[in-house]
Amino acid sequence: MTLRDSLLEAYGWGLANGNVVLAAAIAIPILGTVAAWIGKRGRTDTDGRAIASVVVGVGVLAVIGELVAMHAAHAYFDRDLLDADVRLVLAPVVCLAGCMIGIRAVFPLNQLTSMRTLRDLGVLFAASWGLIWFFSKFRGWGIVFFGGFLQLVVVLVIAAYFMRRLFRRALGHT
Numbered sequence: 001m002t003l004r005d006s007l008l009e010a011y012g013w014g015l016a017n018g019n020v021v022l023a024a025a026i027a028i029p030i031l032g033t034v035a036a037w038i039g040k041r042g043r044t045d046t047d048g049r050a051i052a053s054v055v056v057g058v059g060v061l062a063v064i065g066e067l068v069a070m071h072a073a074h075a076y077f078d079r080d081l082l083d084a085d086v087r088l089v090l091a092p093v094v095c096l097a098g099c100m101i102g103i104r105a106v107f108p109l110n111q112l113t114s115m116r117t118l119r120d121l122g123v124l125f126a127a128s129w130g131l132i133w134f135f136s137k138f139r140g141w142g143i144v145f146f147g148g149f150l151q152l153v154v155v156l157v158i159a160a161y162f163m164r165r166l167f168r169r170a171l172g173h174t
Contacts, residue, residue, distance in 0.1 A: 007072065011088075018087035025091035028058060029098025036106045045107075052103045053114035059099030060118060062092035120170035127166055131159060 001009075014021060032055030039048030066089070073079040081089065100109070109115045 004076070007076075014088050015085055018085055022087045022091045022094070025062070025095035026098065028095055029055065029102045032058070032099060033102030033106060036103060040106055049107060049112060052107050053112045055099050056103055056109075056112060056114045056118075059092075059096035060114075062095045066092040117170065120166065124163075124166045124170040127163060131163065134159075 032051065036048045036052040036055060039045070039051045042048070070081055070084075073084070074081075103109065103112070
């Protein structure tokens with residue numbers, strides 16, 4: 001079985017079980033919110049915070065998986081988002097929205113470690129994208145930079161420092 005066959009088979013399974021996938025996408029936030037609420041009621045709320053972080057992480061991973069699947073469908077199978085089953089497209093979005101709304105009712109989102117990690121990863125992603133854009137401006141040995149060579153070196157050193165700091169913060173190496 002090739003990778004292409006396995007991806008088509010996985011999508012076929014999703015089509016056959018679309019209602020189950022959508023029901024799971026609705027049940028995960030509800031059950032996760034209840035579990036976080038129960039965990040919050042204990043002696044300390046650390047169990048509830050851990051459960052809430054996991055629930056938010058599951059919602060985010062579902063959306064990331066959907067984005068990867070959409071990219072694969074477009075790049076390798078010449079299919080568009082409008083060709084997909086609506087249940088499979090809505091399930092990760094509903095799951096993430098439910099997770100955020102439900103967990104926010106139990107804990108403030110800024111107190112969750114998963115939200116800080118997601119924020120740090122988002123900033124790292126945006127900075128990496130900006131760095132890639134900057135280096136795409138190279139044309140052979142030249143660069144479009146309105147300044148002197150020393151200014152370019154200073155900008156690159158500062159960018160390297162901030163990228164290293166963002167990388168270490170996003171991956172937990174403080």
